[in-house]
Amino acid sequence: MKIVSVEAVPFSIPYRKPLHFASGEVYAAEHVLVRVRTDDGVVGVAEAPPRPYTYGETQRGIVAVIEDVFAGQLQGLTLLEREQIGARLARTVGNPTAKSAIDMAVWDALGKTLGLPVSELLGGYTDRLRVSHMLGFDDPETMVAEAQRMRDRHGIATFKVKVGRRPAELDIAVVRALRDHFGDTVELYIDGNRGWTPAESARAMKEMADLGLLFAEELCPADDVLGRRWLVGRLDIPFIADESVPTPADVTREILAGAATAINIKTARTGFTQSRRVHHLGEGLGLEIVMGNQIDGQIGTACTLAFGAAFEATSRYAGELSNFLDMSDDLLTEPLQIRDGCLQRSSRAGLGIDIDEDKLEHYRTDN
Ligand code: MUC
Ligand code: MG
Incomplete structure (x- = not known):
């Protein structure tokens, strides 16, 4: 060994x-x-x-x-x-x-x-996760068509919509078009990657108040310390910290500062050993946890899946496990297959990939 x-x-x-x-x-x-x-x-x-x-x-x-x-x-x-x-x-x-x-x-x-299997060594809670697909910037028609394609081909019913453009109306139109098209049959949440100010974020959230969003993620930078706390305090849905919480210490700081009420775990940045610490911390603090995507290929996705399936709190929401579908190829002998909106982990030893x-x-x- x-x-x-x-x-x-x-x-x-x-x-x-x-x-x-x-x-x-x-x-x-x-x-x-x-x-x-x-x-x-x-x-x-x-x-x-x-x-x-x-x-x-x-x-x-x-x-x-x-x-x-x-x-x-x-x-x-x-x-x-x-x-x-x-x-x-x-x-x-x-x-x-x-x-x-x-x-x-x-x-x-x-x-x-x-x-x-690594997933069983870590916790062994379940063997599959529901899949959330990340939709990058485009016009409303193209993004609705892309979501429909993911729905038809893979059964995916949860979408994370990238926002943070200026004017915010570009993004609001996309979220509205998705909700109009799918009605209540899909879950929608948004990720700003720090693109807006706190005030822009608050205005956009008000415009989207009727769209039934599940979460809002990193709409503005955590470095806008007071502005971010002000924003998070006026929202009535969980605010996910993603790139602002790459370590357990960051999770503690941002949550205690009122800068977030939920967290992303990304195995790409905290591996399994540190992700386990983040998970336990999140559980202790009573946070919602979403398994995030670092724009992973299939190897990274297999890692996210292995960790997410290991615990109850990380398998409660759909995990971001589908970005590899946008790649032209990958390195695995047996490609991962999303079926009925879920990805099932391998039952083989280790990560179960070759x-x-x-x-x-x-x-x-x-x-
Ligand atoms: C995400 O959730 O933000 C884009 C930038 C990054 O760090 O991760 C991706 C997805
Ligand atoms: Mg994010």
């Missing part, structure tokens, strides 16, 4: 349908495949998605920090020493997706070594 190497392989897979949102846009999944090997020949995998506009990481930076700093620090530790692994990674500040991918690859290797080596050879960008 001793770790003998940690490998970081950059790859690039184009998006069939790019995603646009208030803080950035994605045209290709330029991620990093992380592989942790043990002296028994077991290989654990996970992926790190660079999100410079959210965490400041780049693809080359992720490869460099893993190769130059983290790989050497972990050599010789066993898969059971996960707190020691975390402590060594924590000597370097930042780099959340690089650290998380290593953590999740370690858990995958541990599950494979023990012959047990990398297609031919595809990796084709999409890797380091040779």
Whole structure:
């Protein structure tokens, strides 16, 4: 069970349908495949998605920090020493997706070594999650058509609508068009990625008061300290903190500050070990939890699913597990399949996924 190497392989897979949102846009999944090997020949995998506009990481930076700093620090530790692994990674500040991918690859290797699914090792609450699909910026007709396509093909009935544009009427028209089209048959919530001011957010929420929104997420920056507290205090639906809560300490700070009433857990930024801490904290504070999407590919989605299915609080709401559908291809031998609006986790050991080596050879960008 001793770790003998940690490998970081950059790859690039184009998006069939790019995603646009208030803080950035994605045209290709330029991620990093992380592989942790043990002296028994077991290989654990996970992926790190660079999100410079959210965490400041780049693809080359992720490869460099893993190769130059983290790989050497972990050599010789066993898969059971996960707190020691975390402590060594924590000597370097930042780099959340690089650290998380290593953590999740370690858990995958541990599950494979023990012959047990990671989701069961974490908590084993259920075997599936309902799926929420994220709709990027476009005009109302295109976004309604996209939602209808997701409904028809995959049975998805929960949609997170990206908002935060100026004027806000652009986004309000989309949410209204979705509600008019689907009536009460779908759940809708919005994510501003900090695009609006607190006052703009309050005005937009007033305009959408009749649209039955489930949540509002990061409409304005948490750094607008008093404005954000003012906004959250006047809403009658939960306000989700996403990019403002990448650590357990941030969750504590933002919740105690009145800057949010619910949280996203993203395994891409807190792995399994830290996500478990965030989950327990959220449970203790009585928060609503939504499993978020870091614009993950299928490897990242399998990780989100494994964690979300492990606990009651993380499987209560639909998880954001469908963004990979917008990619032109992926790296798994058996693609994930969303059926009847749900994604079922693998019952195989570890994460239950296998990398297609031919595809990796084709999409890797380091040779
Ligand atoms: C989301 O929920 O915000 C877009 C930016 C990011 O950090 O994550 C995605 C999705
Ligand atoms: Mg978000």
